[in-house]
Amino acid sequence: MSLYDLSVKTISGEEKTLADYKGKVLLIVNTASACGLTPQYKGLQDLYERYQSKGLVVLGFPCNQFAGQEPGTEEEIAAFCDRTYGVTFPMFAKIDVNGPDTHPLYQFLKTNTPDGESQDIEWNFAKFLIDQNGKIAKRIGARVQPEEIAADIEALL
Template sequence: MGVYDFNVTTINQEKQSLRDYEGDVLLIVNTATKCGLKNQFNGLQQLHDTYKDQGFTVLGFPSNQFLNQEPGTDEDINQTCQMNFGVTFPLFSKINVNGKNAHPLFTYLTQEAPGVMGGKIKWNFTKFLINRQGEVVERFAPKTEPEKIEEFIKEQLEKS
C-alpha cells in the first residue's frame, strides 16, 4: 500500500485518486490559512513552481483541528490561498488529520512516519515527503520551513 491507493476530494468537491500523481515526488501538507505558520504557503508554492516540471507536486490538505485556524468553507480557503499566497498547487477539501475521523490518507501517513507525537499530527504544516513509488520517505515538523526541505526533494527527484 502507498499514497496512490487513496482517494481524496479536491477543494472544488471533485473526487480524485492520488494515483493521478503516480511517479511524482509529492509533499503532502496539512494547511491552515489563519495559522501563524501561514507564510509557509509562499515557500511551498516556490518549491512547487521550481520543481513541478521535474515531477514534483505539493498537495495541500486544509484542516481546522488546531485552534480553529481554518474555520472557512472550502471556497473561502481556496480564495484566500490564491489571493493572499498565490497558491496554484492542488488543494483538497478540508479534512481531519487526527482522531477517529481522520482522513485515511493521514492515518496512513502517520503510521508510516509516526514522528515525535507517536502517530499524531502535532500542528498545521506538518509535511510528508513521498517518493516516486508512493512511499513516505520523510516527515518534517510544522516549523520546518519549506526551503529547508529542498535538498530532500532534489534527492528524491534524482532517483528514478
C-alpha cells in the same frame, strides 16, 4: 493498500485517487489560513514552481483541528490561497488529521512513516515527503520552513 489507492476530494469537490500522482515526488501538507505558520504557503508555492517541471507536486489539505485556524469553507480557503499567496498547487477539501475522524490519507501517512513516528500530527503545516513509488521518505515538522527541505526534494528528483 498503497498511497495511490486512497481517495481524496479536491477543494472544488471532485473525488479522485492519489493514483493521479504516481511517479511524482509529493509533498503532502496539512494547511491553515489563520495560523502563525500560514506564510509557509509562499514557501510551498516557491518549491512547487521551482521543482514542478522535475516532478514535484505539493498537495495541500486544509485542517481546522488546531485552534480553529481554518474555519472557512472550501471556497473561502481557495480564494484566500489564490489571493494572498498565488497558490497553484493542488488543494483539497478540509479534513481531520488526528482523532476518531482522521482521514484515511493521514491514517496511512502516520502508520507508514519511517522510524516509527506514528504519533499524531503536531500542528498546521506538518509535512510528508513521498518518493516516486509512493513510499514516505521523510516526515517533516510543522515549524520547518519549506525552503529548508529543498535538498531533500532534490535528492528524490
